[in-house]
Amino acid sequence: MYSLAASGLMLALAGQALASTAALTIKGSKFFNADGSQFFIKGIAYQLTNNDPLADSTQCVLDINLMKTIGTNAIRVYHVDPTANHDTCMSALSDAGIYAFIDLDTFPTYIVATSPEWNQTQYSAYSKVMDAFHSYDNVAGFFVGNEVLNDGADSIAAPYVKAAARDMKAYGASKGYRKIPVGYSASDIPTLRPNLQNYLACGSNSSDAVDFFSLNAYEWCGQNTYQGSGYSALQANASEYDIPIFFSETGCNQPTPRDFGDQAAIFGSEMSGTWSGAIIYEWIQETNDYGLISYGPPAAATATGSGIVAGFTRQGTPTPIQPDWDNLSSQWAAASPSSTSEAAYSPSNSPPACPAYTSGLWLVSSDQALPTLGQGAEYSQPSHSSTSMASGSSSGSSSGTGSSSGTGSSTGSSTGSKSGSSSSASKTSSGSSSSSSNGAAAASSSGSSAANLGRRMPSALLNARDENWAVVGFGLVVCLVFGISML
DSSP: OHHHHHHHHHHHHHHHTSOOSOOOEEETTEEEOTTSBEEOEEEEEOOSSSSOGGGOHHHHHHHHHHHGGGTOOEEEESOOOTTSOOHHHHHHHHHTTOEEEEESOOTTTSOOTTSOOOOHHHHHHHHHHHHHHTTOTTEEEEEEEESOOOSGGGGGGHHHHHHHHHHHHHHHHHTTOOOOOEEEEEEOOTTTHHHHHHHHHOSSOGGGSOSEEEEEOOOOOSSOOTTTTSHHHHHHHHTTOSSOEEEEEEOOOSSSSOOOTHHHHHTSTTTTTTEEEEEESOSBOOTTSOOSEESSSOOOTTOOSTTEETTEEOSSSOEEOTTHHHHHHHHHHHOOOOOOBTTTOOOOOOOOOOBOOBTTTBOSOTTOOOOOTTOOTTOOOOOOOSSOOSSSBSSTTOOTTTOOOOSOOOOOOSSSSSOSOHHHHOOOOTTOSSOOTTOOOOOOGGGHHHHHHHTTSOHHHHHHHHHHHHHHHHHHHHHHHHHHHHO
C-alpha cells in the first residue's frame, strides 16, 4: 500500500513539474513575469489543421524548436481536444519559454451573434478545456470567443460573451485553479470596436469583466506608418484602458513579402506603454499566403496522403518562408518596449464607462444585466425610445464613430483559423477617420460572421458544412411539398 501511494505521489509531482516556465500575472493593464519584469507577447497563431496541434507531440516539438529561434514567447491555439494528452507539447513550450493562449470554444460551441445564447452545453465544453489546461503554468490565458461580433446588430451578443467570461472565471475559482486570465479576441470593426472594448471591461464588479481584451487587426499593410495605418487611433482608444490589451492576430500580407513594420510601433514608444504585444497570423503557409513556414510544396487540392489536407502538407520538418521569417525575426530582435517593473507599477486607470445604447450601433443598455446560464436567444433586449442617443460610449474614449481603422483586410485561409473564403474573411475599413494608404482591398463587414466560422474551421469543413445545410434545406423543401400534396 505504501509503495502504491508513493508512486502516485511521484506521478502527481511529475505532472506538476512538467512546465518549468513560471506563470504570468496581471496587474492593472500589464502582464508580469514571476521575477516582476513586464511581459510583452511575441506570439504566433498555431493551428495546422482542425485537429488539436498540442496533442501531436512529435510535430509540436519540431515546430517549437524552430519557433524559439526567432524569440517567440507565445502561441495561440484556436481549438483543442480536452480529452487528449498535452504534457509533451506543453512541456516543450515551457522549456522554450513559450506561453499558450487557448480558445475555450470550438466548432459546435462558439457563441453565434445572430442568435446568441450561453447554455449548459457550452459551459460544460469550455469547462473541460479549462480542466485540461489549468495545471500548466505556461497557459497565459483563455479566450471565450473570437470575432463573435462584427457589426452593430451583433452587439446583442456582447452580454453573452461577457457572461461566458464571468462564468468561466467563477468556474476556475470554484475548482481552486490558478487564476488564469479569461479574455476575448475581437474583430477590428471601427464602428463597433470601441464600444465593445469598453463594454467587456466596464462595471464596478471585476468578476463580471474580462481580464484582457485583444484585437485581430490587419490595418498596417506594406510600407505604412503609425498615423497612416490607423494604429494611432487604436492607441487613442486604448490609452486609458484598465486591463491588458494586445493584438491577437496581425500581419497584413498585402503586398508581399511582409516586413512586419507594425511591430516597431507596437513595441515602440508609441504603443508599448499601453499594448502588451502581438500574435502574428500564422504559422503554416496555405492558400491565404499568411504562413511563416511550410512543410513542403503545395499538392493538388484533391491530393491525399499522410499529413496532406486541402492541398498542403501539414506535418514534417518546418521550413521558414523567406524573407518573411527573417523580417519578423529582425523586428522582434530590435524591439525595445517601454517597460516597468511590477513593484514600481501603480495602476491608476479606472474601468471604462459602459457604452450607452445607440440605435443601429450599440444595442445594449449600459445598465443591462448579464444573462444567466441557460438564457438564449429568447433573452429580450430592453426597450428604448426611437430617438438615438449620442454615438458611441458614454466614456470619452469610446465613441463608436471617432475611432479609425485602416484599410487593411485579410484574405481567407484553409486551416482552422481564417475562412477558406476570401470574400468572407476580408475586414471592413469603412468609417475610419484615418486609413492605410496601401491596405488590401476592403470588403463589407457583412461577411464577418462567416469569417468567424472560418477561424474555427478549415475550408474542407466549411464546404462540408455548406453541403450539409444544402441537404437539410432540400429535405425541408421535400417535406413541405409532400405535406401540401397531402392536403
